[in-house]
Amino acid sequence: MALQLVWFRSDLRIHDNRALAAAAARGPVIAVFLHSPAQWQAHGHGANQIDFLRRGVEALREALHGLNIPLLQRLVPRFNDAPRALAAIAEEYDAAALHFNCEYALNEQRRDAAVQTAFNDAGRACHGYHDAVAFAPGELLTGKGDYYGVFTPFAKAWHRHISAERLALDDAPAAQAPLDVPAEAQPALDIPLEDEPVDGRQWPAGEDAAADHLARFLRFRGRHYQSQRDFPGVRGTSALSPYLALGMVSWRQCMNAVMSENDGRLAEGDAGLAAWVNELIWREFYRHVAAGFPRVCRRQPFKASTRALEWRNDDAGFAAWCEGRTGYPLVDAAMRQLVATGWMHNRLRMVTAMFLAKHLLIDWRRGEAFFMRHLIDGEFCANNGGWQWAASTGTDAVPYFRIFNPTTQSTRFDPDTEFIARWVPELASLAPRARHDPPAAERARLKYPAPVVEHKAARKRALEAFKALG
Incomplete structure (x- = not known):
């Protein structure tokens, strides 16, 4: 049986993996993972997800070792380097075919098409599977x-x-006969990361x-x-x-x-x-x-009419949002949770995204990028879709006139203010009800900022901006 290559990307598992199962059914397998740090950074991924991914690749290497499948790991800085690198591996080991599970964002599709062409030109098979x-x-x-x-x-x-x-699961392959191909250690990253990753014990x-x-x-x-x-x-x-x-x-x-x-x-x-x-x-x-709708992969809104929306250039407001000091306790607690843990509760993703896009009227793309930089679960499709939903520019978007009141959201979804007290500890000494919207005197005493914008005024400004689109 002819040797098969399996190219792992965002499918770091041996169980129920369509590409791996199909390859193992055709012959002995060599696995490949391409580390593309320059591309990861170009796509906005930060230290949290890059660290999580590299730890996931190490766990994958160990699992593959139990199946006698060696994992080759190569540093391939950008996607356009992938066809040449994979073709070289296929030639080195005389592999009959390459197998991978498809990804759907535009750059990933173009990369995979280029790999397919390179293999076809070399007379080798290339198979993509709709696993995700x-x-x-x-x-x-x-x-x-x-x-x-x-x-x-x-x-x-x-x-x-x-x-x-469609729901049927694929078992992990049986252990194959050992190959005379040594597994490879992870290459060192050749780029600096902006931040230190969160403690990996939070996310094994x-x-x-x-x-x-x-x-x-x-x-x-x-x-x-x-x-x-x-x-x-x-x-x-x-x-x-x-x-x-x-x-x-x-x-x-x-x-x-x-x-x-x-x-x-x-x-x-x-x-x-x-x-x-x-x-x-x-x-x-x-x-x-x-x-x-590949325009969403080109930093364009799904709703074409919203391209003309006049976003505010407010660096101070954006910094306050990023740093969790907007003066709205629930928003600030959520943003601090994100930076500290690499994750944010789903309800709060909606609240914070809508606050940036509607209260501050700051371009949602700035917030999308900040989330991607910090989220350990950063994934283009889901992140972009969620941000466009909140900004009323995307599919299934909330009506532009729906603008969450952060204080109302706080009283409804953090009624005892336990979440606020945890992440905005300067307010923990206040009575629970007061934490939702502390009086001005208490804000000053506790050195907690006044709201960066008043809700009614912000709502009026956002409505006017969307109405101006016609």
């Missing part, structure tokens, strides 16, 4: 034959067409850690997801997003785990589990959007 989605982009279309631009009908179509075949890497997260979520919190997911002071979400972003767990593993807890159902049954399934489908929806 249930349906390849273009499989689910509207009645008019267009890509979906609204989530709800997409989700209905997803549930209507999902099948046991690898598919074993991901499986443990998934099992604990479904056992202890899954059935309460619908009722607790919006409260940042409660551990109510799955916190699986970092593992999903880098493929340390697959969407199929998640869906199958839900079905085992929910009498074989995804859309019905337990409300908490069904709501979490919907969040997994959102991830797939945004990948379809990136493939079907």
